[in-house]
Amino acid sequence: MEEVYRSGDTIYINKPKANKLAYTEYNEELFKLLKSYTWSINGDYLRSGKLNKYLHRYVMEFYYGEESIKEADERGFVVDHIDNNGFNCRISNLCFIPNDLNKAKGLTFDKRRREMVDDLTLTFYKDFKTGQFQITISFNKEFVYVHEGKVIQVDRAYYLYENDFELVLNDASKILQQVQKNGEFDETKLSHQKMLYVPSTYIELKESEKEGSIIERNGKHYLILNDKVRLGKTPLNLDIFNNTDVE
Structure with missing residues (x-):
């Protein structure tokens, strides 16, 4: 499998040896650019040595422009992964925020959310x-x-x-x-x-369905929430x- 590939509306960067998969929204131009570089794992993120840039910062630069990155750096802002997953580089999951707020979010909100x-x-x-x-x-x-x-x-x-x-x-x-x-x-x-x-x-379960997690009614599938299913x-x-x- 290629390191950088597309599936549906998502671009994936596959690092099988490390069991890691990074991803971002599909954009034709961005896809071509990402395929032209080699990406390696650096801590909890992906980084291109040739670009000397992290994937999440490169994605933000692509969408918001190089000047936005420079301005963020000058103001002491960082690129925050909203869901706290450094490999989720969807533009919808990235945001410029003050470094202090980024640290506070990790110690409070992200911890409580988990x-x-x-x-x-x-x-x-x-x-x-x-x-x-x-x-x-x-x-x-x-x-x-x-x-x-x-x-x-x-x-x-x-x-x-x-x-x-x-x-x-x-x-x-x-x-x-x-x-x-x-x-x-x-x-x-x-x-x-x-x-x-x-x-x-609300669906009345048959006796045979009570131990399962998914049921089907009229061609539609429903997830049964219980102590094991979330x-x-x-x-x-x-x-x-x-x-x-x-x-």
């Missing part, structure tokens, strides 16, 4: 086209949302924000803190501009960026 996967999986992204952020949540335990006086149990939720990393991080941290302490969070205390939720699906990261919901009917 501790709470039994309750929920929370992450956030930055949309390159709009500059907006989106928090996405997958609930691994029962979570109730009250909407117009109706109580609705939900599986996933999406919160849209303008271009303010610190505000988004504060809200994401607030959600984790409140769920850890109270088992729920107060949505009215958040600073989002829009939100979407996906209601839970939802992973929820990707961006693109509808929320342009849907004016979203609250």
